[in-house]
Amino acid sequence: MSDKGLSVVIPVKGRVAEMRRLLESLRPAVDACTEPVEVIVVDDSGPADAEAHQDTCASLQARYLRGPKHVGAKRNDGVRAAAYDLILFIDSDCLATEHLLQRHVQTLRNAGESVGAVAGPTFVQGVDNAMFRIMSRSKLLNSAFEWPAQARQVGWATTCNLAVRREAFEAVGGFAERPLTVVGGEDVDLGLRLTEAGHAIVCDPEAVVVHDKSSIESLGTVCRRLITYGQSGQWLLDVHARRGRPKLNRVSTLSATAVAGPLLLPAVAAVLLAVDTRERLGDDAPTVRALAESIACAGLDWCFDLGEFIAAWQLGRPDRLFTGFGWTDDPAFVWNREPAKRYGG
Template sequence: MTERGLSVVVPVKGRVQETRALLASLRDAIAYCPEPVQLLLVDDSTPADARLHRAHCTEHGATYVLGPRYVGAKRNLGVRLARYDLVLFIDSDCLATPDLLQRHLKTLRTAPPEVGAVAGPTYLQGADTTVFRVMRRSRLLNAAFEWPGQCRRVAWATTCNLAVRKSAFQSVGGFAERPLTVVGGEDVDLGIRLTEAGWTITCDPAAVVVHDKGSTDSLGTVSRRLVTYGRSGQWLLDVHPKRGRPKLNRTGVLVLAAMAALPGLRHSRGRTALLVPLAAAALLARDTRERLAPTDESLTSVAEAAACALLDWSFDLGEFIGALQLGRPDRIFTGFGWTDDEAFEWDRTPDRPYGG
């Protein structure tokens, strides 16, 4: 019989110093937790980084586990090795707040039996940089991290801050181990399967995790993350086809504009090539307006909103790539209905659907 307590599963590759800081924060949080806690680090780093991870696990009382490449498979392995009946998933580039463990433990212990998981919000560390200010306008990059601070319950939650009953997790088969991307989408899929199986994912706005600002330290980093999210959306459409909905894909529009321009290039002396920049300008103007607050009047605000819109197009690019990778070009203008579910109970409904 599984013992009562909390097992914490951390998947990792690289991120040596960030993971050391996470382990230290978890060790501090254990002091406030009324039940026993087990820390499991599941790693597939290079040998040099793995040696450091092992040393840091010894330093902070964690168990080091050599794991597979895909993040979902790492988490599944962690759950199989979990000693206790409750499991918390947290990411290696995050920090636990002091009362994180006790909050999750208390919420699950006092919740009705149909509550299979508890989601807490994850907030990005502040940074006074241009990239940070630009991406604070995005509804894609960190929006889902903050939903548990805005909802009473959700259909799915990011697994950088999600506690589950081990029995509920096992009842739906755990995470998908080979999605389209190494990381991305497996948390959404898990939550939807839990919800469809009759479990509830409730939210605790006070169970807070802090995300390292390294995830938004450069425009390239942000763009790559959004491409991954977009690709994962197409994989989710394969797994949950009923959640597809029409979506304006900016990359798809520009590709169609380019294809329409090509036949007339010679006869128009290249003028039909203007279709692409004209379409791009119209889309950018529309998306920039959506990201401007009523109080935004300065040129700097407009420039930041336009930059955010362009970066958010990386998500559309990911959807475009994912549709082609999966052999489904017919889905280029179909998006995944990320929040199209009555299981979401909002304190404040978002202004625009995630992924829109």
């Protein structure tokens, strides 16, 4: 049996400066926690970055482990090395708030035995640039980070801010170690297996993590993340097949149009873009800036559909070109207020 306390597990590759900032932010949180805390960093960086991480861990009282490539496998290694009965997962490009650890410990200790995990919200730190304004309209990028501030209970949660009872985590087999992509989908899969096994995931809106703004600063970063999210959805359909839902995949629709009636392609694309732009505009006045941001957001969100399209072929499942994953459409999600940004429902 594990000792009573909290083990913080952080997977990393590269991100030397970000990791230092995270470990620095954890020091006040460790001091504010009433139970013993250890911090474990699991890394598969190249030699130069690995040496830098080791130096950072030595100076900021964290344990350093070498780990495998996949993020889920890294987290599993961290849990196996952990000393305590509660585990907090946080990502290397995040910052801890002062009372983060105490909130997770307190909420889990006070919860009934049916509660297997606590999710806290993650907020992207403010940055006022065009990309941030555009993607603030997206249902897909970062929306799941904020759900624990809007719900009492969720069916899964992002593992940039999730605390679990080690016993429940081990009972369901931990993270999938070889999903389709190096990172993406393993957190959803874990959450679904926990809830299906009867281990509820409750929310603590006061257990806050801050996410580094670099995740939304560049076009390339945004596109890669959305494609990965789409790919992970198709992989999740392999392991949770009953959650498949009919979906109008934009990329699949345009591909089918290009084959069946290429002259119709511009018109079909314009209609799809107009519908998606209107949705992202919401209640905003249709100013030039609002329209431009909504159009750009709609176009970038199609990267998610592109990821689904690519993965359907990667997995040999072209029959799923018009099938999406049901991300939140189950009773495990109990909302305090219906979120403005909810996808897959």
